[in-house]
Amino acid sequence: MNRDVIIACDFAGAGETYAFLDRFGEERPFVKIGMELFYSEGPEIVREIKRRGHKIFLDLKLHDIPNTVKKAMAALSRLDVDICNLHAAGTVEMMKYALEGLTRPDGSRPLLIAVTQLTSTSEERMRDELLIDRPINDVIVKYAQNARAAGLDGVVCSPLEAGMVKEACGSGFLAVTPGIRFADGEAGDQVRITTPARARQIGADYIVVGRPITAAADPLAAYRRCVEEFVG
Numbered sequence: 278m279n280r281d282v283i284i285a286c287d288f289a290g291a292g293e294t295y296a297f298l299d300r301f302g303e304e305r306p307f308v309k310i311g312m313e314l315f316y317s318e319g320p321e322i323v324r325e326i327k328r329r330g331h332k333i334f335l336d337l338k339l340h341d342i343p344n345t346v347k348k349a350m351a352a353l354s355r356l357d358v359d360i361c362n363l364h365a366a367g368t369v370e371m372m373k374y375a376l377e378g379l380t381r382p383d384g385s386r387p388l389l390i391a392v393t394q395l396t397s398t399s400e401e402r403m404r405d406e407l408l409i410d411r412p413i414n415d416v417i418v419k420y421a422q423n424a425r426a427a428g429l430d431g432v433v434c435s436p437l438e439a440g441m442v443k444e445a446c447g448s449g450f451l452a453v454t455p456g457i458r459f460a461d462g463e464a465g466d467q468v469r470i471t472t473p474a475r476a477r478q479i480g481a482d483y484i485v486v487g488r489p490i491t492a493a494a495d496p497l498a499a500y501r502r503c504v505e506e507f508v509g
């Protein structure tokens with residue numbers, strides 16, 4: 278297994294992002310480009326970060342009718358990214374269409390993973406606002422099984438759920454886990470959180486870390502702390 282730390286580059290623009298990445302020198306960490314940066318800068322930011330030699334998780338969390346998602350994924354497949362995602366709540370059919378769209382004419386494609394329940398969602402909110410009455414862990418496992426049935430490569434979930442996802446879907450099914458905080462860190466808007474060390478124990482494949490690195494006084498040191506705890 279290839280454990281790695283993915284840095285969530287949740288920045289407002291290209292200049293800030295490149296200045297951040299320049300701090301890593303010759304190191305080329307795996308990065309996540311999310312909605313804020315992609316909507317600000319468009320596909321060119323993806324191409325430039327790829328040119329710089331980084332692996333990229335393009336986190337646009339697609340969720341629409343199957344045909345629309347398929348066409349959008351086909352457009353994304355032309356960007357040379359390593360991982361894409363969507364919402365498992367879009368149904369198995371939507372995920373199957375997405376996979377078709379993402380697959381290039383030569384049969385290659387980025388990994389495709391499905392968000393189960395956002396790590397900012399608590400069981401209470403899921404029940405009271407989304408009217409999903411089942412225990413959140415059951416929902417996450419069911420959504421992971423749906424993603425697996427659709428042929429996807431894994432899910433996004435909290436590290437707290439990585440073990441149960443692996444148990445239900447097999448050890449090769451990826452658990453990509455945001456909701457990472459150092460033991461002394463602020464949760465902010467995240468709810469289902471744990472430390473990089475605990476994520477490793479529970480069996481996550483990748484941890485996705487944003488503010489604990491990007492907002493740190495010394496981002497490089499914070500990144501190294503994540504790597505040390507999670508990769509070893």
Ligand SMILES: O=C(O)c1cc(=O)[nH]c(=O)n1[C@@H]1O[C@H](COP(=O)(O)O)[C@@H](O)[C@H]1O
Binds near residue numbers: 285486487488
């Ligand atoms: O798909 C994601 O990356 C994602 C899913 C999820 O359930 N929770 C979640 O936090 N994320 C993303 O992971 C990152 C976490 O950022 P921090 O909370 O700053 O570490 C953000 O960019 C979120 O958009």
